[in-house]
Amino acid sequence: MEAIKVDNLKKTFKVKLKQVKALDGMTFDVKKGEIFGFLGPNGAGKSTTIKIITDLIRADSGNAYINGTPSTNCKARASIGFMPENPQYYDTLTGLDMLLFSASMFGYKDAKTQAYKLLEEFGLENSAKVPLRKYSKGMIQRIGFAAALIHKPDILILDEPMSGLDPIGRMIFKKKMKELNNQGVTIFFSSHIIPDIEDICSRVVIVKDGKVVKDFNEVEIKYLTTSGFEIVVKNDNNTNLEIGEKEISKGLYKINCDKGNLINTLELLKDKNIEIIDIEPIKKDLEDVFIEILNS
Amino acid sequence: MVLIKLTIKHLIFDRIFLVLASLVLLFASVPVFSYFSMRQLQEISITMSLTLNSFILLLMTLFGGTLVIWRDIERKYTFTVLSYPITRTSYYLSKFFALILVLFFISIVNFAVSAVVIKITASFYKSSLPIIWSNIFFAFVMEFLKYSLLLGFIFLFASFSTSFFTPVFSSIAVFIAGNASQGIYDYIMKSSSELSHLTKLAAKIVYYILPNFSSFDLIAYATYALPLHYKSIELTFIYFLLYLGIILSLGVAIFNKRDFS
Amino acid sequence: MKKSPIVLTIIFLTAFVMFFPNFEKDMRNRPLFEKLGYTPHGKFYRAVLGEFRWFVGDYLSFKSIIYYGGKADKIAKRQYKDVEFYNLYTTIKTSILLNPYNEDAYYFAQAAFSWIGHAKDVNALLKYVMKYRTWDFKIPFFLGFNYAYFLKDYKDAAIYYKKASAIAHSPLFTDLAARYFYEGGRTRLGIAYLKAMVKMTRKESIKKVYETRLKALEGIYKIQQAVEKYKKINSKPPKSIEVLVEDGLLKKIPKDPYGGRFYIDKNGKVKTTSNLAFKKEDVKNGSNKSR
Structure with a gap:
């Protein structure tokens, strides 16, 4: 069974009376244990696809599955950790509270030790008690990543996780992603920056105009780029x-x-x-x- | 449950909320203001307490409603919150009931403070009317229900709109229309001879659709110790439950269909 | 699962439509706060304000009372031109429309307008308020007095005095009516009314207005009594008040608290140069209807 399966998704948005086709038969699947890069220029339908997988957008037709469960079922999201593009969190919460809240939404009551461990890993241990509205963009990105990990998900879905990060942040992220992958976590992430993808991905799908144009393995992508x-x-x-x-x-x-x-x-x-x-x-x-x- | 707790926490730490909550201090002005009255200090203090409660609840409903649901959508908090393994229905209802709890708590505080200021003011000058505490209590309850219903409207409008203005101004429009609906309906039904059957039917349909906020208004009963008909309260309560049921489930239905892009 | 909110909506809607006639009937039978036509202005406010109408009504009467209190000096000196009587009247009218239960509003209307030639308008307000404050004997009491004293409509006056008696469970008002209407005892009726008002009034500024008027009426009444005695003795009315003092019928000439001077006219009636502010002309000039 695939970790994520996307089957012939179609979606049209209405923007000021005009029909804009965002997805036009998007089809791919993410196998367990892969680091899956979802590559494409802005407007190719990456975010729309990810939002359909996380049920923020409903497809006109086609289906998406997480571990075999349809994405429209909220239980499908129990096994994923998700970080949206430019994530926003309740900014009155402190970093620590945000992690604990995230954990509790997945039914983890006592996640304090885990939360502190993650804060340390992402270099936020000094900002644990600081409200998020005082965090910089890079810090928000890091706490967002930590929040996606707090409940130890099998699958990570990250939308442009490294945009807005400084080089050190990028390095931490990539290292962490590799480490998680070694522990068996499937990682699905989108990007429009080639080196990010190439460095760590075991598989890359390239999308344009709402559909998959090419599907590469690790070696092929290196050659192509x-x-x-x-x-x-x-x-x-x-x-x-x-x-x-x-x-x-x-x-x-x-x-x-x-x-x-x-x-x-x-x-x-x-x-x-x-x-x-x-x-x-x-x-x-x-x-x-x-x-x-x-x-x- | 977690979401309710978080929403309340989030709301309580908001600056606008604190400003609004501090309006409770206005109750201190009740005895002062009542003192201007010629001979109905007690009556004025009751009216004013209920009016203040109503005013605070109105602001709280409008601002709280937008803070809790509209801002979640506008600031894209929904992206993270809705990606948790919860249904949209439970998100929507958690948010709603979190705010209802806050409104309820504020109503209780206001009632307690009102009871004190009414007692104080009534001791200044003997009124010819008794203070019927049960009437005052029910007036507070009804105000709470009324604003719960208005909150339902804010949530309904927020379920499909993306702008700040739609939920707020539509709700204000509903508030005004809901206050006026009974009076206008009575007026149209009274001037029976001049109006056609069709107009009357249209009026009736509008009367059915618009919320009837005047039925929640028990201020005159509380202030002037008018006999309260418990049957009316019962019917208004049923009306409240059904109406809220309609707008909440409709809101959930729309919210469930919505795309967050 | 996904369809359930829509199903719920339909269920609630059906229940709502079925329930609504009961609710509608109940609303029809509730005491309505919106009858009788007044200014559309007030009606508009009432429709928009919702439950805030009650307090806004209270507030408007406060505003009027405070304004009136501030002009008390000018009113005492009868400089009516400086008082916006017309606006004051509309404000009180709106106040009553918004909160017909408000006691201050009609009380103030009676105090401020009935004595300056607007008894008819005040009566219209009082009748409106009476529909709501069914327990309040003061309203028919005021109405009865206005009919008798200002409008000289003794038939209507008797009806309202009777109502006042019934509400207050006291024969006092009916007795008053019986005693004074037919004896031509207009002055005594006024004195009785003013005495009652002085007792009832809490606000000092308004109480003072009543006390002044009471003092004037008492003065007139004393002179009137002396005139009657003089007529009995001399079979003709006295030429002046001084004559009454000379004859020992009056200890001394009472002072007119309005600053005027009492005198006896050709027909033997007691008058004062201040006119006790009863004259309509001053008021009309003073009102600002042009605005």
Whole structure:
């Protein structure tokens, strides 16, 4: 049984008398134990899909299931932890109270130890007794993540979890997601930022115009999103390589090569006995990936 | 249950709520104001106490209603709260009854304070009328019921609207219309000869639909010790239950269909 | 599960429609607070204010009383031009419409307007209030007095005095009527009424108004008695009050508390140069109907 199953969802919104098609046959499933990336540009239908899974929006047709239970049944949400995009919480609550409230909504009475543990993990232990209205955006994001975890869910659904986070926050989030996944938690999260997805996802679905365009595994996504490589070499003799190298400082050159050209370039460097200092893939931005997918 | 507790907590710590709750202090002005009266200090103190209670409950209903439900939707608290394993029905009703509990508590406080100020004021000058405490009590109960019904309307309007103005102003409109409906209906029915049958039928339909708030008004009974007909109270109570049942279930039905995008 | 609220709505609706006729009937039989036509203004307020009408009614009569108290000096000096009598009257009228049970309102109307030539209007207000304050003997008492003293309608006056007696369980008012109506004892009727009002009134400023008027009427009554005695002795009315003092029929000439001077006219009637504020002309000039 799939952790999440989305079957031919269709949804049209009425915006000022105009019909806007948000979902047009969205279909995919998330297997147990996956870290599932839900990738697509803004307006592709990511949030709408997630809101249908969490029953905030009702689909015109089609169904969504969580662990086999239809999403319209409130019990389906007992096994998920959810963090919406730009989450908002009752801002008179303190961080600690918010976590305890969250736990109690799932029927956990005594979650104090767990709450303190999470606060510490997310670096909020000093703000535990501070009302949420005094939290910064990044702190809200962290407490939101903690709140989604307090009842130890099997499935995590996160809508743009890393938007608005500082680099350290991103790192904490990614680490935590990997850790949870190792414990067997299925993670479903959406993003429009490629590196976030690529770093941790075991599977990626790309959506556009309300439907799935492509379904990739971990390796495929890495290949697809890499346009080429940036090679840094040490060339003390200033040998002319004639492959478009640029000097970035004394004796150090940067070479950009295409994805398919890496082996040739490396061989050339080997022949000329040039020391390679660093090779780094060059990531495409999402727009380019889409163009590529749509062209293929 | 947890949600009721949280809603109450959330409401009580709100600044607007505290401002409104401090209106209870206005009761201190009752004896002072009554003293201006020529010969009905006790009567004025009762009227004024009931009016103050009504006023506080009105503001509390309007602001509380918007704070509790509209703001939840507007600030997107619903995204998190509704993603918990609870039905929308229980969310909606929890919110409603949380506020009802608050209104009830305020009514009790107001009644207790009123009893004190009425006693004090009545001791200044002997009125020709007795103080019938049961009448005053029922007047308080009826005011509480009346505003519970109005709150039901705010919730009903909030169940489908996205703007702040729709629930608040529609509720104010309902409040005014509900106060006037009985008088206007009587007027139309009295001027029987001039109006066509169709107009009368239309009036009757409107009269059925609009809430009848004047039936909850027992201030004159409380103040002037008029004989209270318990049958009327009973009927008004049934009316309240049925009417509230309609607007609450209708509100839940609409709320259940709503998309939170 | 999902359909149940709608089903519930329908169930409640059906029950509601079935129940409503009972409710409607009961509402029809309740004592209605909205009969008799007055200003549409007041009616509009009443419709909109809901249960706040009672207090707003109280408030409007307070406003009137406080305003009147502030103008007490001017009223005593009969500078009626400075008093907005017309607005005052409309305010009290609205107040009564909003809260017909309000005792202050009709009480004040009687005190402020009946003596300045508006007894008829005051009677209309009193009759309206009487429908609500069924236990209050003062209303028919006022009505009876106004009919007898100001409007000289002794038949209606007797009816209301009788009603007052019935409500108060006291023959006093009927006796009053019997004693004074047919003896031409208008002054004594006035004195009896004013004495009762002084006893009943709590507010000092209004009490003073009554006391002043009472003092004046008592003065007139004393002179009248002397005039009667003089007529019996001399078979003609006296030429002046001084004559009465000279003849020992009057100890001294009473003072007019309104600042006027008592005199005896051609027909032997006792008058005063201040007119005791009974004259309509002053009032009409003083009212601000143009506004």
